[in-house]
Amino acid sequence: MAEKELGKILIIDDDEDVLLAAKFLLKKHAHDVTIEKNPKKIPFLLNNHQFDVILLDMNYSKDTTSGKEGFFWLKEILERDPKAVVIMITAFGDVEMAVKALKEGATDFVLKPWQNEKLLATISTAIKLRQSYDEVNQLKETNRSLEETINQPFKDIIGESAAIKRIFNIINKVAETDANVLILGENGTGKELVARAIHQRSHRKDNAFISVDMGAITETLFESELFGHKKGAFTDAKEDRAGRFEVAHGGTLFLDEIGNLNLPLQSKLLTALQQRQVTRIGSNKPKSIDIRLVCATNMPVYDMVKDNSFRQDLLYRINTVEIPLPSLRERTEDIPLLADHFLKVYGKKYRKPEKSISGATMKKLQKYPWPGNIRELQHAIERAIIMSEGDVLSPEDFFFLSHKEDSLEQQSDNFNLDEVEKNTILRAINKHSGNISKAAKELGLTRASLYRRLEKHGL
Incomplete structure (x- = not known):
């Protein structure tokens, strides 16, 4: 033996x-x-x-x-x-x-x-x-989490710009290691896609990739969600449940929006990372964990360290390698590729005839600053696919794209009633992401009345 x-x-x-x-x-x-x-x-x-x-x-x-x-x-x-x-x-x-x-x-x-x-x-x-028994239990927990993420609509990072090629280069270098990675970038820049790309190119690719939105976890559920609980540990604990750390054992744990954690939760997370162990609520038995950690945030974490709102030792722990993602306005040459990708995806999803984008429309898309980055472009193409009637998307199909700051400035400085009405309509449509019904309700109009005003102002 x-x-x-x-x-x-x-x-x-x-x-x-x-x-x-x-x-x-x-x-x-x-x-x-x-x-x-x-x-x-x-x-x-x-x-x-x-x-x-x-x-x-x-x-x-x-x-x-x-x-x-x-x-x-x-x-x-x-x-x-x-x-x-x-x-x-x-x-x-x-x-x-x-x-x-x-x-x-x-x-x-x-x-x-x-x-x-x-x-x-x-x-x-x-x-x-x-x-x-332990393997079956972990498989059940892994499958439960994988069911939530297995059908991600866009698994690949799309782009040929110099900015995105630099990201590909970093991913290829870091993926084969087990180094902790911190991905920095604005909302909608594709931080989770980068995390998945790192996992898919690593030696852990055959094990689970577990994604956790730290901004969506309440303080009361933090330990249960991440570390798990025993049956009867609290009122709703009707069965033993593994936390995300346990489920990710052998694979990659992606902690998104880590900058949203308060200091007490940061301390609990740091302890688990340092000890490489977690203890379920209601138990005194620590469990060893073997994970590859990838974190992401859109928050200015270095400024937060100076303000004492983010632990410096936690930052050192999670950022062995940093990957700063460019905003979409920094890689506008990738917009045609992204737009074409979303055209195909949503054309198929909504069973629409194949559509294209006119040259003038593409210039408009590349000129727009995209504060919501790729996610905003994705939703804009989706709305245009649904609402357009022609085979070629025109600038009018993207009327809802406007600069909020410009609208606000014009609203405050221009007292022409027609201009005030036009800017108010634009602000309402922009607020509701192009949803005409909601914008009409916000303005106190019927859909028909709002469409007449859109036509009147050439929107």
Whole structure:
């Protein structure tokens, strides 16, 4: 048998000779062997330690052979850990009771006095069973998270500009390492796509990529979401659940909008990253984690460090390599490629005839500053595909693109009623991202009235 392959073992028996004999035999093959005469200490031991296999005697009180105590403690163990692997220790005459224990949830039983090789084989089999339980549980959690992300609409980074080629170069250099990466950039620049590209080019590509929006997690759910919880740890904890760190074990964990975390949550995150361990809520048993960490934010984290709103030690921990993403206005030469991609995607999605973009329209798209970056371009193309009637998208199909600051300036300085009405309409349409119904409601108009005004002002 390979050295130390039996993991951590707990043995509970009131016979000290049995305990010492078992420990002497097993310590050569197990990472750790804990022995205990008093079964009343089982709750304490389970709350503070993680055991791969538990050997449990059937009887403890003198002159008692009913096995009731063994059944009681078996039930207690399984209530605390339904996946616990318990091997019952029994005398030859208790075999019938041991078989009953199997029906109650025990994994196997061994007879006293045991044969050493048979005991080792029984424990080895039980260890493999425990490992399979853990693997199945992790697969379930991984699949649950993958279901949320598996059908991402745009998995590739599109562009040929010098700015995006620099990003490709950094990705190729960093992907093969396990270095922590911090992606900086405005909203809509494709930070998650870059994180996925790093994962897909890494040695972890066959394992999970788990994405967590830190800005969407409330303070009360932070630990449960990231570190997991045990059944009964709080009111809604109806079952054991692995946190995102555990689910990402062996793969990549992407923490988006990390700049939104307050200082207490930053401290908890830093502790987990430093120790490479997490502890589920309701448990005292830390679990080791093996993840590749990628973080992203649109916040000025270096200014936040100076303002003491972001921990400097956490920043050092997460930014072994930084990837600053360019805004879309810094790579306008990529707009035709992106627009063509979104045309095909949404044309297919909405079953529209194949459409193209006129030269004048493309100039308008490349001139517009795109404060929402690629995501705003994506939504603009989607709206135009839905609303346009022709095969070629014209500038009028993108009437909702306007400079907010220009509209506000004109609104304040120009008192011409027609201009005021025109700018007010533009502001309402821009506020509701081109949704005519919502803009009309905001303006106190019917859709028909708003369309007449759009026509009147050449919008």
